[in-house]
Amino acid sequence: xxxxxxxxxxxxxxxxxxxxxxxxxxxxxxxxxxxxxxxxxxxxxxxxxxxxxxxxxxxxxxxxxxxxxxxxxxxxxxxxxxxxxxxxxxxxxxxxxxxxxxxxxxxxxxxx
Amino acid sequence: xxxxxxxxxxxxxxxxxxxxxxxxxxxxxxxxxxxxxxxxxxxxxxxxxxxxxxxxxxxxxxxxxxxxxxxxxxxxxxxxxxxxxxxxxxxxxxxxxxxxxxxxxxxxxxxxxx
Numbered sequence: 001x002x003x004x005x006x007x008x009x010x011x012x013x014x015x016x017x018x019x020x021x022x023x024x025x026x027x028x029x030x031x032x033x034x035x036x037x038x039x040x041x042x043x044x045x046x047x048x049x050x051x052x053x054x055x056x057x058x059x060x061x062x063x064x065x066x067x068x069x070x071x072x073x074x075x076x077x078x079x080x081x082x083x084x085x086x087x088x089x090x091x092x093x094x095x096x097x098x099x100x101x102x103x104x105x106x107x108x109x110x111x112x
Numbered sequence: 113x114x115x116x117x118x119x120x121x122x123x124x125x126x127x128x129x130x131x132x133x134x135x136x137x138x139x140x141x142x143x144x145x146x147x148x149x150x151x152x153x154x155x156x157x158x159x160x161x162x163x164x165x166x167x168x169x170x171x172x173x174x175x176x177x178x179x180x181x182x183x184x185x186x187x188x189x190x191x192x193x194x195x196x197x198x199x200x201x202x203x204x205x206x207x208x209x210x211x212x213x214x215x216x217x218x219x220x221x222x223x224x225x226x
Contacts, residue, residue: 043205094212098211102147105152
């Protein structure tokens, strides 16, 4: 059972453009939503995370938008750069759980 | 150490052979996790260690998979009688305690079963 659905599977954006990746979840008990960035040959690294008490969180060029009623959240990368080219995973977790439920990933390519 | 170290980085094995994958977590991290990343798929939880105990083994796909952790540090994931569907990247992560934030992942072991 896939509890976190991520789209698109791949994304190509021109340098300076906006990259948008979407995730939808099913379990209303989830209350922690991180995004991970993974470069080839490396493990995923935490990029930014949000809890449902806010609808948006911004860190530099990266913004998470959260829609609790729709059970959806998205990652926006403003002014996308070639160095942002990586695979991005959304994830969800609940309460004090140690377990993360990951989406299937989005491979982002930012063209110069 | 400075980060989570996994070895080997790549492993090619013949179908039916046993393999051992090693994870050396960040010093002082009591929680350790194994995840599996199959081609085109997200990360799939396998097992969680708190100290040397594994309170959650629910993600291990079959009894061919086992894991142990010794000295509250190094962990070994063992796959017996490997099958082609075991081919994946096996990722280890650690955190200061069992929690859903503060994970540090290693670079993974890419396992190919031929």
